[in-house]
Amino acid sequence: MASVKQVQVTFDCADPERVARFWCEVLGYVPPAPPEGFDTWDDFNSTLPPEERGAWFVASDPTGAGPRMYFQRVPEGKVVKNRVHLDVRVGTGLVGEERVAVLEAECARLVALGATRVQLLVADDKNESCLAMQDVEGNEFCLD
Template identity: 40%
Template sequence: MNIQLSFDAVDPRRLADFWAYALHYRRDDPPDGFASWQDYLAAEGIPEDEWNSGDAIVPIGEEGPRIYFQRVPEEKTAKNRLHLDIVAAPGLRGEKHMAVLEARADELESRGAIRIKRFEPNESGQGWIVMEDPEGNEFCVI
C-alpha cells in the first residue's frame, strides 16, 4: 500500500528543502518529458507566482511515503496531532544515544529547526529531543 503524507505550509519549497535534508529524501521527479518542474509548470500555463503552491519529496532508493507540501494562507496555530520522528541513533543507549541526537539536532538547527526540549534517557536508555521545523511543526529526534 502506498501512502502520501501532506503538510500545510506557508512556503512549500522551504519546507520541502528542510525535510528532504532531515529525512535523506530527494525532490520528486517532474512528469515524463520535462527536465524540471519549472518547465512543466510553464508548459501548463501556471503563472510563475503560483509555482510555489506545492512541492514534494520522495525517499532515496528505499521504501517510504511521498511527502507533499501544499501552500495554505494561514500559519500554523496549534500543536500537531501527528508528528514525524527522526531515528538518529538506532541501537544506542544512554549518553552515546544522546550524543548522536545532540549532533543531529545541531545539524537540523543549522537548517532552520528550533530545539524545544531534551528528554533524558529513561529506564530503557532512550531519550529524545523535541524540535520544530522552520514553520513550527513539531518533530522528535529519537
C-alpha cells in the same frame, strides 16, 4: 486480513518547496525532477496562474522504502501543536550518553538547515532520551 497500503505524509505549510527541501536534507529524500519540457521548477511555475505558483512540492525516498511526502500551501498559519509528528530515528539501539551525543550531533546539523531545537527529553523508566525540534515552519518533530 487487511493488505498493506502505501502511505503519503502530507504537510500543510506556507512555502511548500522550502519545507520540502528541508525534509529532503533531513531524511536523504530527493525532490522530483521538473515536469517534462522544463529545466527548473521556477520555469514550470512561471507558466501557472499566480495563485497556483509554488502551491505544492514533493519529497521522495530515492530507495522507495519510505513514504512520499507531499507539501501543500494553505492560507492559514500554524497556531497549535501538531496532532501527528514525525520521529526521525537517528539513535536506534543506542542508550545513555552515547544516544544523547548522536541526538545532539543530528540536532546541530538540522539547526544549521533552519530547524529549531526545543527540548531534550531525558530517559526515564519507560522511554529512552529523544530531542524535540521544529522544522523551518514550526512543525514539531522528534529526533529519536
